[in-house]
Amino acid sequence: xxxxxxxxxxxxxxxxxxxxxxxxxxxxxxxxxxxxxxxxxxxxxxxxxxxxxxxxxxxxxxxxxxxxxxxxxxxxx
Amino acid sequence: xxxxxxxxxxxxxxxxxxxxxxxxxxxxxxxxxxxxxxxxxxxxxxxxxxxxxxxxxxxxxxxxxxxxxxxxxxxxxxxxxxxxxxxxxxxxxxxxxxxxxxxxxxxxxxxxxxxxxxxxxxxxxxxxxxxxxxxxxxxxxxxxxxxxxxxxxxxxxxxxxxxxxxxxxxxxxxxxxxxxxxxxxxxxxxxxxxxxxxxxxxxxxxxxxxxxxxxxxxxxxxxxxxxxxxxxxxxxxxxxxxxxxxxxxxxxxxxxxxxxxxxxxxxxxxxxxxxxxxxxxxxxxxxxxxxxxxxxxxxxxxxxxxxxxxxxxxxxxxxxxxxxxxxxxxxxxxxxxxxxxxxxxxxxxxxxxxxxxxxxxxxxxxxxxxxxxxxxxxxxxxxxxxxxxxxxxxxxxxxxxxxxxxxxxxxxxxxxxxxxxxxxxxxxxxxxxxxxxxxxxxxxxxxxxxxxxxxxxxxxxxxxxxxxxxxxxxxxxxxxxxxxxxxxxxxxxxxxxxxxxxxxxxxxxxxxxxxxxxxxxxxxxxxxxxxxxxxxxxxxxxxxxxxxxxxxxxxxxxxxxxxxxxxxxxxxxxxxxxxxxxxxxxxxxxxxxxxxxxxxxxxxxxxxxxxxxxxxxxxxxxxxxxxxxxxxxxxxxxxxxxxxxx
Numbered sequence: 001x002x003x004x005x006x007x008x009x010x011x012x013x014x015x016x017x018x019x020x021x022x023x024x025x026x027x028x029x030x031x032x033x034x035x036x037x038x039x040x041x042x043x044x045x046x047x048x049x050x051x052x053x054x055x056x057x058x059x060x061x062x063x064x065x066x067x068x069x070x071x072x073x074x075x076x077x
Numbered sequence: 078x079x080x081x082x083x084x085x086x087x088x089x090x091x092x093x094x095x096x097x098x099x100x101x102x103x104x105x106x107x108x109x110x111x112x113x114x115x116x117x118x119x120x121x122x123x124x125x126x127x128x129x130x131x132x133x134x135x136x137x138x139x140x141x142x143x144x145x146x147x148x149x150x151x152x153x154x155x156x157x158x159x160x161x162x163x164x165x166x167x168x169x170x171x172x173x174x175x176x177x178x179x180x181x182x183x184x185x186x187x188x189x190x191x192x193x194x195x196x197x198x199x200x201x202x203x204x205x206x207x208x209x210x211x212x213x214x215x216x217x218x219x220x221x222x223x224x225x226x227x228x229x230x231x232x233x234x235x236x237x238x239x240x241x242x243x244x245x246x247x248x249x250x251x252x253x254x255x256x257x258x259x260x261x262x263x264x265x266x267x268x269x270x271x272x273x274x275x276x277x278x279x280x281x282x283x284x285x286x287x288x289x290x291x292x293x294x295x296x297x298x299x300x301x302x303x304x305x306x307x308x309x310x311x312x313x314x315x316x317x318x319x320x321x322x323x324x325x326x327x328x329x330x331x332x333x334x335x336x337x338x339x340x341x342x343x344x345x346x347x348x349x350x351x352x353x354x355x356x357x358x359x360x361x362x363x364x365x366x367x368x369x370x371x372x373x374x375x376x377x378x379x380x381x382x383x384x385x386x387x388x389x390x391x392x393x394x395x396x397x398x399x400x401x402x403x404x405x406x407x408x409x410x411x412x413x414x415x416x417x418x419x420x421x422x423x424x425x426x427x428x429x430x431x432x433x434x435x436x437x438x439x440x441x442x443x444x445x446x447x448x449x450x451x452x453x454x455x456x457x458x459x460x461x462x463x464x465x466x467x468x469x470x471x472x473x474x475x476x477x478x479x480x481x482x483x484x485x486x487x488x489x490x491x492x493x494x495x496x497x498x499x500x501x502x503x504x505x506x507x508x509x510x511x512x513x514x515x516x517x518x519x520x521x522x523x524x525x526x527x528x529x530x531x532x533x534x535x536x537x538x539x540x541x542x543x544x545x546x547x548x549x550x551x552x553x554x555x556x557x558x559x560x561x562x563x564x565x566x567x568x569x570x571x572x573x574x575x576x577x578x579x580x581x582x583x584x585x586x587x588x589x590x591x592x593x594x595x596x597x598x599x600x601x602x603x604x605x606x607x608x609x610x611x612x613x614x615x616x617x618x619x620x621x622x623x624x625x626x627x628x629x630x631x632x633x634x635x636x637x638x639x640x641x642x643x644x645x646x647x648x649x650x651x652x653x654x655x656x657x658x659x660x661x662x663x664x665x666x667x668x669x670x671x672x673x674x675x676x677x678x679x680x681x682x683x684x685x686x687x688x689x690x691x692x693x694x695x696x697x698x699x700x701x702x703x704x705x706x707x708x709x710x711x712x713x714x715x716x717x718x719x720x721x722x723x
Contacts, residue, residue: 008328
């Protein structure tokens with residue numbers, strides 16, 4: 001299945017600079033958010049939203065065509 | 078010699094030029110731990126009820142904490158506390174850099190300033206001594222020029238200077254205290270308080286490094302921080318700084334846009350931290366931003382501060398004035414519908430150069446832009462400046478006029494609430510203030526527990542006074558440490574979220590009292606969590622404190638601030654949000670249609686009061702609560718307070 005991923009803020013560095021934080025991944029079989037993060041080699045605490053919906057848990061199972069946003073929380077500025 | 082702190086508090090009476098040193102007992106430090114709580118002790122003792130915020134009776138406390146100046150990330154912060162000329166309530170502003178640590182090295186934990194000097198002076202604190210020196214030659218100078226002159230005059234390039242710029246001298250109601258020419262104790266007008274006293278600057282230098290009680294444990298904590306920079310995501314935070322949060326805020330519908338009428342800005346990418354890093358930080362041409370475009374505070378390995386420079390053109394900017402934070406890219410950017418990063422960098426520099434809070438300044442201009450859009454302001458009012466959304470040149474020009482109190486800037490220098498009172502014509506309908514302080518760049522419509530904190534916070538709308546809603550669900554382990562184990566769904570405004578708001582508020586309040594950085598020590602995403610905060614305090618001081626005692630310090634400080642306001646006759650009627658947050662649904666993006674329900678919100682407010690043990694009718698803290706926190710003296714010593722607290 002194909003998952004479109006957008007990494008935001010400092011997470012853009014988990015992809016080559018030219019991709020500006022965006023990529024489409026092809027994952028085989030049933031895949032969860034945890035699998036997706038492993039594929040992207042993201043090993044830090046992140047928040048993940050799927051299809052503009054509520055933030056999802058690591059165990060959430062993805063389906064073909066999902067659009068996934070990944071970001072870190074900073075409450076301040 | 079105590080561990081961590083110097084044990085010395087400097088008292089300066091500017092009216093009489095009298096300078097004395099107090100040496101409080103350890104119990105005093107254990108009760109307040111420094112910073113804001115310590116400052117509140119002196120403000121409540123020495124500022125009479127009803128004092129003019131810009132008069133000589135208003136006491137200004139500048140306080141470090143018991144761990145300030147020790148070599149670990151996130152400890153070099155200074156708190157300023159006084160009655161606010163912007164709100165008429167208690168004022169509080171936190172700032173970092175190298176000044177706080179150097180003040181500790183100069184031999185003092187805090188300086189308590191009262192009175193008014195007959196002529197401009199600066200306070201020179203060095204090697205355990207202090208003196209007032211003439212500042213007539215510095216009056217009117219920008220922060221950068223003042224700092225340059227002082228370094229020559231005192232023949233020492235390593236002095237640290239906390240000062241007001243021309244905006245503080247001009248009593249702009251949101252004037253800031255500035256150190257290093259680019260670090261601000263920004264909020265609530267502390268710069269105007271210092272300006273009203275004819276005090277241009279506090280200059281510090283010393284070599285008295287704090288002694289650490291348990292060096293071995295302290296070293297382990299230092300190493301833990303370094304080893305966990307990557308795992309906690311704090312190295313990425315340091316690289317892109319606070320503006321790195323812009324894109325996620327926008328995607329979640331929480332980026333204040335067009336004066337809080339929307340949570341989504343279609344040009345957010347233009348003002349995001351990634352763009353700032355890649356295309357604007359000093360050194361970006363040679364991909365050498367980490368060397369030339371980032372700065373830090375004393376002994377902090379995060380390096381989240383921005384350094385920007387614009388060599389020529391209408392927005393020419395000197396690197397000495399730093400670079401914008403997220404709050405600044407938002408207030409001068411999305412609040413105003415502006416996506417020109419150069420203009421934002423320039424406005425930020427003007428604020429640092431003249432000494433103004435970028436949040437209140439940008440938000441006040443955004444308010445004026447909405448008034449313009451609604452036909453409430455015209456070129457006749459503004460001296461011909463077209464305050465249309467997106468007009469970057471007008472925004473920068475207005476920033477300068479505010480600092481100088483010239484033209485229409487003279488009115489906006491009063492802050493948006495007072496400006497609305499002066500102008501009338503229904504312009505108050507567009508305010509985004511709580512207690513007269515302009516809201517920072519996090520939206521109460523999107524982060525609902527934050528809406529109660531914005532409204533009830535004693536010094537007005539503030540984003541660093543509690544953890545934000547998403548943190549509850551995202552960081553269960555750290556939340557559990559402070560007794561929060563029941564995260565709620567997004568947008569919930571129920572009793573559990575009020576408990577989340579209050580408990581994390583107590584922690585934030587303790588962080589501001591220990592005078593440490595909210596990005597390093599805190600409830601959720603920070604490098605060190607609250608557990609490590611306890612360990613650091615114990616390692617430095619040799620105490621045996623725990624999280625219960627730390628939270629009590631935060632609760633004590635919060636109740637002292639509420640008591641200050643109660644003494645001024647300010648209670649529940651001031652615990653409000655702007656009208657538009659209840660009446661005007663947000664437009665566009667993920668938060669399209671979001672609006673607060675007044676009935677639900679009032680019920681949550683009352684839940685929060687009950688949890689705090691504050692009177693639901695009046696909003697004043699109960700006598701029982703104050704006494705339980707060891708604050709019975711506050712009521713006993715203040716007649717005005719004893720009449721309203723029961």
